Amino acid sequence: MPDARGQIRRLPGLRLWLSGGWLLLLVLAAIFAPMISPHDPLEQDLFAARLPPFWEQGADPAYLLGTDSLGRDLLSRMLYGARLALTVALVAGTLTCLVGATLGLIAGYYRGWADLVISRLVDIWMAFPPVLFAILLIAVLGTGLTSIIIAIVVIDWTRFSRVVRAEAMSQGAMDYVASAQVAGRSRLGIALAEILPNVLPTIVALLTLEMGIAVIVEAILSFVNLSISTDQPTWGGMIAEGRTSIYQAWWVLVFPLFALFLTVLSFSQLGEGLKDYFDPVLR
Amino acid sequence: MNAAVSDQIYKVQDLRVSFPDLSKKPLFGAAPRTQVLKGLTFDVAKGDVLGIVGGSGSGKSTLGRAMIRLLDPDSGSIRFEETEIAHLREDDLRPLRKHFQMIFQDPMSSLNPRRQVGGIIAGPLRLQGFDNIKVRVGEALEMVGLPKSFETRYPHELSGGQRQRVGIARAIALKPDFILADEIVSGLDVSSQAQVLNLLEQLVRELGLTLAFVSHDLSVIRRLCSRILVLHHGEIVENAATAELFDNPQAAYTRTLLDAIPLPDPDQVWA
């Protein structure tokens, strides 16, 4: 029988490289935004309003991707927007994952009244349209980075708890859990040492997915003008602005939308790729 | 046979177990419960190899799992050595667990896919506070006839027979008094089946184990067991020594069972 171990850590696929590459680029852009931005993202120049990107006629090479209707440099605003997007993605994604996965594991493995309470809470949560819930929370908490993060955790923990609960339940029915019980492992020990490692790839995939979702939620909140103070550049804010001037200056919408597309797609593909990568049993 | 109390490792009395019947579950509301074990009473003597046989739905696997308290009986008594374990809480059971172990039917699902063989065998030892774990893991592997290099393999890298040996090694590493083997050869080819059975027979002899062997196959049971419990619809229809049961089956169901076995012999009359 050939030794299959060599194949376990098979090379991460193309999508892992592509999505990882884009996200790395984004991180670099966010870190070095003040250094590489050609303009102050807030600086208005009404004489340079709605300049098209460099390849179009009437472009100004000083504004590579053009300007918006207030004459602000789009490239600089995009770079600064990446900062907020990534902060929200990392912090909100991780917190949501911790809260949701913990509750899901408890509900799925311990069952009983804990499951009853958590499942009922999930039911109640599922009765809200999430976007409306998020907008409502921001209206209550006030705008700002902290509010956005809290809102995302509050609306989206159910995504983790539902999936982890189901996964923990199916793992809990496997005989290796029974054999751990026969060996005398405690309930907590089984949950952490036997079930959690088998649920982890799913959690990791969900985590990166959630990071993409967090970026979207932030963009949506910016879009309805409820994210953070209006003088900070965000992709969602730029999209809102671009939506109103879509017939006059399409590029104001296109560039942030493109960045958002790539970022969300990368996060979800990264998750799928990592899930395969971490799975020891290749089928 | 001497029936003194100390000779019995298990005394089971009026054991009853029921499950919710999910196939009859209405769309809304709770499922009705089906009686799986309907009041079983029997003893297991130390050093016995007890065969538990029956068709599908007879309750044979349920009985095994109840005996090592992988599930909670509705009522009745299970006395293991001197302790009543039928309704013991999991926390109180835990220190006892090293005395009764189990080998599972499906080794693929009973071996955690994310652990290496060494870790799988060492886990229970560590939990039960054994010392010299490294040595004990090596010994257990040797006893089941697997090379030491297998310690670093993952379950999916092994063949069916090898996985089943790992399952056996994990159980015997704890030096238990009692092992439950649940249909452990039903997924194997006859050649590996014979190997695993021979191994089990040898271990019982060398380690002085008491073994309960759940199977649907009377031929396999005859080879291995000293005593046989025939289950039918959750009830014991016959409880006899092996030779006695095969030579002179008492229950009608036992006779039907025996008559239905196709022997590898074209001359067998099969009316």
Add this chain to the structure above:
Amino acid sequence: MSYLAIKDLTVRLKNGVPLLRKVSLEVEAGEVRALVGESGAGKSMIGKAVLGILPRAARLTGGKILLDGEDLLTLPPKARRERIGAKAALIPQDPLTALNPSRRIGPQIIDRLVDILGWKRPKAEARALELLDEVHIQDPGRVMKSYPHELSGGMRQRILIASAFAAEPKLIIADEPTTALDVTVQKQILKLIREMQERHQTALLFVTHDLGVVSKVSQTLTVLYAGKVIEDTNVRAFFEAPAHAYSQALLAATPKYTDPDGSLMPVPESIITAVEQEVAAFDAQLNG
């Protein structure tokens, strides 16, 4: 001329690994031939190749399959499918999954007769009732209207047998038809298959891993190892004295409650090595 004749059948995985190595065998009308071997021996693969239901990963790379004198492999796909549908039938392994759970029993027996063979519906229905009666099912009318989940495993296997014989095929391939059943039900089903086969004088290819079952149903048998024919003999000769060492070891490993000490001998390492070498030599001869 045998009803089914397989000549030098070779099946490989897409990556070239052989599953069947130049297998040849014949089954005559009224004959029951058992295909025996351990898992991976390729015994089910032969039946699948004949019926044109090889898994997608496998490829038929050589040989001939003559059904009623006609080489199936030279026919275009549609004609081949219909030829098989009319002349051959399968009794599958697992009665629990072999009936479509969302359809009633009646249509599942009748559909082939109406859709493929072009019978009139009333005639097909009458035939189905008659067949259910023939496989000893009480109240066939009610069973025709039932869904599979309302019936027991043994009942379902009876229905599958009835369905297999519905179009009067001259070849039936039974793929481990009793492995999923309790031993008491197995006995009834085996006897039923034999009874039906004898009455209809069908050629029957019976795939099994159980030598006990072989001795009960078949007259001839083919022993396989790693997709190669190891021994081709008749049942009486085989159980008296298997010719090949591997066959002998297989028989010794088979449990036998009447002789506990004389059965369940593990297949010795040396015999496995020998038979592996034999297969390797065969491969070398093929390629060289």
Add this chain to the structure above:
Amino acid sequence: MPFVRALLTRFATTLVTLLGAAIIVFVVIRIVPGNPIAMMLPPGATEADIDRLKTLYGLDKSIPEQFWIWLVNVLQGDFGTSITSRQPVFDLVTGRLPATLELSLMALVIAIALGGTAALTATLYRGTKVEGGIDVAGGVALSLPDFLWGLALILVLGVVWPIFHISGRVSPSLGFDFQSNFYLLEALVRLRFDVVLDLLGHMLLPAIALAIPLAAIILQLLKQSLKECMHDDYITLARTKGYSETSIITRDALPNAILPTLTLIGVQFTFLIGGTVIIERLFSYEGLGNMAIDAVINRDLPLIQGIVLVFALLFTLVNLLVDMTYAALNPRLRHA
């Protein structure tokens, strides 16, 4: 009668969910720091004015007291009065609900048609480049939310190739006098196909944006369960009987594969309805969601409360409906 009792249990849990949702929103919007009353009054209003209005809207009582009053009123069919428009919440909500329903159902139909076709095609051509292509497209469709698809559609089919309208529900220039709020249904019934065309021109883009992620989910799940079914023995048996691949997939596999997909479509459909909130905003479509965002921004407490309750009611209703369809389609339950 165990079935009736079980039905009542199910009904009770639904009520608990609705009540929980109502309480949470009620509490959340009442800890708003900004005073909604202050926003309604002209500058220079006195404290006495504020108090008067507070009493009028019941905001001077404790939160549990307010909730009780609200609940009793709701049970009598009175959902309160909108603070901003001074109209009954019930009239506002029922006026907008049909627009959202039409949009959601249109999106659902598109998603099922798109996802179902893709799944069947991929199954028929499994193992080929066709399947690979469908998988990649499905993966991308699933990764991106309706909000982004909406923006992309506006850009491509609204601006670059201006085939569709990108805002509103109906062209005012049409001058069609609607008698009900179900515009599409009404236009169809009155056989005014010019109006139908105009309505579709407005509705299709937001509907497609909502449908794409759901279509991808249907594709994945239906394809997966078809794949599992294709391994079952009854499929093998059908093959030996001489049926073609297409007929095996549609006749034998599909009825069995649909059931698990159906349950999921229920849950996902509620997500889709939730998505109308932002999509309606994006396309300036005059539905419930668009009104909800305005209500939040204006701190219109009774209106928010009413809209959330309607959404919750809609969601639980969808789930109940799915459970019943499942029972009706599954022979195991039908004959239990």
